[in-house]
Amino acid sequence: MTKNALITGISGQDGSYLAELLLDKGYNVYGLLRRLSSPNTSRIDHIIDSVELVQGDLSDQSSLDEAIRISEPDEVYNLAAQSFVGTSWNQPVHTADVTGIGVVRVLEAVRHFAPSARTYQASSSEMFGKVQETPQTEQTKFYPRSPYGFAKVFGYWACVNYRESYDMHISNGILFNHESPRRGIEFVTRKITDGVARIKNGLSDELRLGNLDARRDWGYAGDYVEAMWSMLQQGKPGDYVIATGETHSVQEFVELAFSRAGLDWEKYVVVDPKFVRPAEVQLLLGDPSKAKEVLGWKPKIKFKELVEMMVDADLKRFEGPKQ
The missing domain is CATH 3.40.50.720 (NAD(P)-binding Rossmann-like Domain)
Structure with missing residues (x-):
């Protein structure tokens, strides 16, 4: 049925x-x-x-x-x-x-x-x-x-x-x-990969971010x-x-994303206080043991694969003549 x-x-x-x-x-x-x-x-x-x-x-x-x-x-x-x-x-x-x-x-x-x-x-x-x-x-x-x-x-x-x-x-x-290539542009991960693609294609010369030390389980x-x-x-x-049971900082995400495009992140990333939230969440790390045991579920895509997938998708969006 x-x-x-x-x-x-x-x-x-x-x-x-x-x-x-x-x-x-x-x-x-x-x-x-x-x-x-x-x-x-x-x-x-x-x-x-x-x-x-x-x-x-x-x-x-x-x-x-x-x-x-x-x-x-x-x-x-x-x-x-x-x-x-x-x-x-x-x-x-x-x-x-x-x-x-x-x-x-x-x-x-x-x-x-x-x-x-x-x-x-x-x-x-x-x-x-x-x-x-x-x-x-x-x-x-x-x-x-x-x-x-x-x-x-x-x-x-x-x-x-x-x-x-x-x-x-x-x-x-x-x-x-x-995350994924379908993540909204307002989320920090997609903001980073979109920013990388714009910089790579000469459409931008900087990427302004908030707290680079925040750590997440992505x-x-x-x-x-x-x-x-x-x-x-x-x-x-x-x-x-x-969750994945692993934690990575925003800076790690940035480093991998820029590296994927052959760029030095330190030349382009600017920390802007206006993107720091009133109350910051510094560290999130999940333990998915119950899901693994009861649901038989575990993540397949690793952090590095995820970042590279997102960067590749955004680079592809900007293929062709310069806008």
Whole structure:
């Protein structure tokens, strides 16, 4: 029997990779897409004829109810959010509404219109923020350091409460940083690889960044969506840290990216205080032992491969005549 899946945030990095995965597995895939004057579907244009897009917004309950009624899902993947930490400082109320309360709206829609559906919630390593122990596990206490982080904590606990109160199959994936050539340009990793490509092609002569000492556990988004799917195939719901178990600094990312293009990073990178956040998260390092043991999941793409993949993709974008 063919399964139906509804993905909120289908046009984002993770949504596009997840849609590809589910289509390959024979699912009917529905995607929630906000109504915009110019919808950005560039990440899913290659599969857009294979999915059914439904208009909706995490800030609007009736649209979510309708999306559930239309898709009749066996599985719901809530990936939609205001997902940029930097923006959350400028738009804290909007972030709280969409990234936090939006989760409750999704859960309410599922509870009333598809109570037997299995639900995945995109939780985040940013919930750990000012880390209380290293590495971080499913038992590590949360200490968020941004409006995005505390909105994600709200969403996480909403899922736990709905799971325990209504016996719903809801799993939280506590995903550490995961990147790809489809990463938004506002994220530091993509900002770096795009900057490298621009400098290589003579379109820029510097790259301005914030804290080069911040360390993150970086993996490949294409690997991480497999973990999302695996969580909903388990007999019992649960919460899982999804990470590589390795940490690297922003400077390491910079060095590898510039080296891939044959450039000396120190000639081009400028540290700009305006890109340093009000409350910085200095170190994130996940322990994916539970995911490996229960889900049989482990990352395939290594850090160096990931950086080079992203640089190569951005260099390719700028091939041809100088602009």
